Amino acid sequence: xxxxxxxxxxxxxxxxxxxxxxxxxxxxxxxxxxxxxxxxxxxxxxxxxxxxxxxxxxxxxxxxxxxxxxxxxxxxxxxxxxxxxxxxxxxxxxxxxxxxxxxxxxxxxxxxxxxxx
Amino acid sequence: xxxxxxxxxxxxxxxxxxxxxxxxxxxxxxxxxxxxxxxxxxxxxxxxxxxxxxxxxxxxxxxxxxxxxxxxxxxxxxxxxxxxxxxxxxxxxxxxxxxxxxxxxxxxxxx
Numbered sequence: 332x333x334x335x336x337x338x339x340x341x342x343x344x345x346x347x348x349x350x351x352x353x354x355x356x357x358x359x360x361x362x363x364x365x366x367x368x369x370x371x372x373x374x375x376x377x378x379x380x381x382x383x384x385x386x387x388x389x390x391x392x393x394x395x396x397x398x399x400x401x402x403x404x405x406x407x408x409x410x411x412x413x414x415x416x417x418x419x420x421x422x423x424x425x426x427x428x429x430x431x432x433x434x435x436x437x438x439x440x441x442x443x444x445x446x447x448x
Numbered sequence: 449x450x451x452x453x454x455x456x457x458x459x460x461x462x463x464x465x466x467x468x469x470x471x472x473x474x475x476x477x478x479x480x481x482x483x484x485x486x487x488x489x490x491x492x493x494x495x496x497x498x499x500x501x502x503x504x505x506x507x508x509x510x511x512x513x514x515x516x517x518x519x520x521x522x523x524x525x526x527x528x529x530x531x532x533x534x535x536x537x538x539x540x541x542x543x544x545x546x547x548x549x550x551x552x553x554x555x556x557x558x559x
Contacts, residue, residue, distance in 0.1 A: 432500050438493040
């Protein structure tokens with residue numbers, strides 16, 4: 332079974348870039364859809380985007396101008412970059428994987444990122 | 449404001465059945481057989497319970513079932529158990545421009 336683990340800074344300053352990595356074990360990143368989702372404290376889920384086996388990326392239109400997802404097949408990792416962050420970007424960030432219709436089959440445990448000076 | 453509308457809370461007693469609704473539009477829920485449901489316990493990652501409107505992933509109890517009528521999808525939990533107390537989120541495909549949208553979540557309380 333695929334396992335996912337997010338890593339990255341827990342604190343980012345306003346206007347800077349949030350960078351997170353998801354390390355995949357038990358499966359190849361060359362297959363499936365690899366997603367990022369976030370959840371502000373006490374609020375609901377928001378799909379950020381995904382990268383899939385062809386290397387193609389699809390993003391939430393509301394974040395598209397600030398987000399980038401990439402993959403490193405040699406390390407079996409995929410990454411999220413969100414630039415020009417504000418306190419509204421404070422959230423638990425999750426990585427997930429699956430096929431197109433069940434892209435959220437497996438999730439990482441999540442990592443809290445706080446945007447504050 | 450979330451794209452899909454869910455009740456903020458529902459409750460039921462052990463052994464009972466409850467249904468959580470998820471209302472969208474004919475641009476998302478009503479157009480594709482791609483509604484999924486997630487269960488989230490406090491402090492934990494979401495867990496996929498239903499996908500493609502009514503399919504259960506391997507290992508998910510058959511007490512959980514999904515259905516859809518028009519622009520409204522539903523999650524039914526039968527034989528309620530204490531461990532079912534959690535937040536539940538619906539999610540739907542909304543086309544190649546918008547992709548995936550979530551409901552605001554429903555807090556299930558087992559009395």
